[in-house]
Amino acid sequence: GQNIDQPTEMTATEGAIVQINCTYQTSGFNGLFWYQQHAGEAPTFLSYNVLDGLEEKGRFSSFLSRSKGYSYLLLKELQMKDSASYLCAVRDHSSGGSYIPTFGRGTSLIVHP
Amino acid sequence: DTEVTQTPKHLVMGMTNKKSLKCEQHMGHRAMYWYKQKAKKPPELMFVYSYEKLSINESVPSRFSPECPNSSLLNLHLHALQPEDSALYLCASSQEVGDGYTFGSGTRLTVV
Numbered sequence: 001g002q003n004i005d006q007p008t009e010m011t012a013t014e015g016a017i018v019q020i021n022c023t024y025q026t027s028g029f030n031g032l033f034w035y036q037q038h039a040g041e042a043p044t045f046l047s048y049n050v051l052d053g054l055e056e057k058g059r060f061s062s063f064l065s066r067s068k069g070y071s072y073l074l075l076k077e078l079q080m081k082d083s084a085s086y087l088c089a090v091r092d093h094s095s096g097g098s099y100i101p102t103f104g105r106g107t108s109l110i111v112h113p
Numbered sequence: 114d115t116e117v118t119q120t121p122k123h124l125v126m127g128m129t130n131k132k133s134l135k136c137e138q139h140m141g142h143r144a145m146y147w148y149k150q151k152a153k154k155p156p157e158l159m160f161v162y163s164y165e166k167l168s169i170n171e172s173v174p175s176r177f178s179p180e181c182p183n184s185s186l187l188n189l190h191l192h193a194l195q196p197e198d199s200a201l202y203l204c205a206s207s208q209e210v211g212d213g214y215t216f217g218s219g220t221r222l223t224v225v
Contacts, residue, residue: 033213042203042216043156087155091211099211100169103155 004104006088011110012078020073020107022088033089033101034062034073043087046073075109083111114139119204119217127225128194134220136187136204144210145187147179148203150219156203162187163210194224 003025012018022032031050035043047055049064049071061074075082085108089101117138126132136145144163148156160179161169167179176198178190187204201221205214 030211035214040201040221042218043214045213045215048213100158100161101211105155106153108153 004088004090004102006086006104006107008105009108009110011112014078014080014111014113016078017074017076018078018109020075020086020109022071022073022104024069024071024088024090024104026069026090026092028092029066029069029090030093030099031091031101032062032064032071033091034060034071035087035089035103037085037087037106039084046086078111080111080113083109085109115215117204117206117215117217119202119220121220122218123221123223125223125225126191126194128196130194131190131192133191134189134202134204134222136189136217137185138206138215139185140206140215141184142206142208142215143184144207144212145181146205146207146214147177147187147189148205150201150203160189161210168210191222194222196224199223 005023033048034046036046037043047062049062054063059076064071085106087106088104091101120135146161147159150156158171159173162181165181176193180188201219203219204217207214
């Protein structure tokens with residue numbers, strides 16, 4: 001299985017940049033996902049990394065280092081609507097080949113004016 | 114169509130009731146999932162269907178019974194639930210098992 005760690009809560013100011021970290025331990029890493037979930041709503045897919053490096057998608061970027069078991073989600077030009085929970089999910093093929101991602105506990109981001 | 118549709122959005126049921134949650138997608142995804150989510154917790158996997166066959170049951174109590182009538186539909190039949198089963202129930206689909214998910218908006222279930 002995986003041991004996934006994310007900060008519980010972060011706060012940031014509108015217009016700023018915030019980095020949300022995710023560390024994991026797994027024996028058969030096979031990809032990492034980031035999802036955004038607004039309160040009371042379903043998660044929405046943000047990004048997917050399987051190779052080392054940075055994937056940029058508009059204001060959001062995601063980085064992966066497989067050797068360090070580490071990823072981060074970078075949010076630029078923060079807006080109030082970015083206040084949400086951000087879930088890191090790690091997929092591995094060591095659990096009997098199920099390939100089902102395991103979710104971290106999520107990071108609650110609060111953006112204030 | 115790029116959505117997963119779940120009905121109902123809200124459900125209140127007694128402990129002796131039988132109800133069903135429904136999920137539908139028309140994206141041609143071959144994997145469908147049921148997750149349970151409590152407040153301020155991550156989604157917990159319940160069931161996985163791949164090509165209309167149940168491939169994973171995460172030791173879910175038998176009072177929850179999944180059904181996949183065809184490649185677009187996924188049901189979750191509920192019977193004799195407990196108050197602690199109150200949660201947000203999320204359906205998701207993906208192209209293949211383990212690919213990025215598209216989630217439905219969820220059913221908020223309250224057991225009284």
